[in-house]
Amino acid sequence: MEAADEVQIWAPILADPLDWPPSSVTIPLPSQVEEYFSYVYGLDGMEISKLAQQPEDDLGDLIVKQNWWRRLRGPRKRRIFPWGSGCMNSHRRKNNEHWTHEEVKKLVKGVKTYGAGRWTMVKNRYFSSSVRDPAHLKDKWRNLLRACGVPCTSKTKEKAQKTMFRPLDTELIQQIQGLAIDSASTSKMKKRRGKGTTS
DNA sequence: CTAGGGATATTG
């Protein structure tokens, strides 16, 4: 196999969370981005493929490297139960499905609207018809914070993850960082409601 | 209900 089309697209946070924004950014081809997102996110790749229409807006946030078709870490979309081979009562994990870009965007929007902590509101507002539970939202938010280099807890390291298999847009990352800083700096502003329609 | 830690699954 030739290594001509071996192009890897990483998230900007993977490049260097300390050096923001990263100066070493390569712009991949629209077709590569579309294929990559289609492979990673599946159906969501269709929406992201629209970004390929504008190679100077959102594609600049992605970094191209080699061997980008590596599989994702963590639980894939499988529904196996190693402990219960045939037992339906011992099924602890129901489905390990990775978060999609749309889900992350809705989560960020919910946090920006209600604030970090009101997962019930976000769940009943955006994830009402989803399998995501308030605890899952909190877990995902924590993971996002660590991914963006924002220490959530005392044990959380300041540095971001080394290998991020979830490409995120710069806009989304900036929103996450802003929300994290806002929530960490001023924890008094908690009365946020009666709005949220800002196109 | 929310925050934190543990357990499991996959990849390098």
Add this chain to the structure above:
DNA sequence: CAATATCCCTAG
């Protein structure tokens, strides 16, 4: 073996 990502459990 180490790291990441999701899900499950427990404490307040």
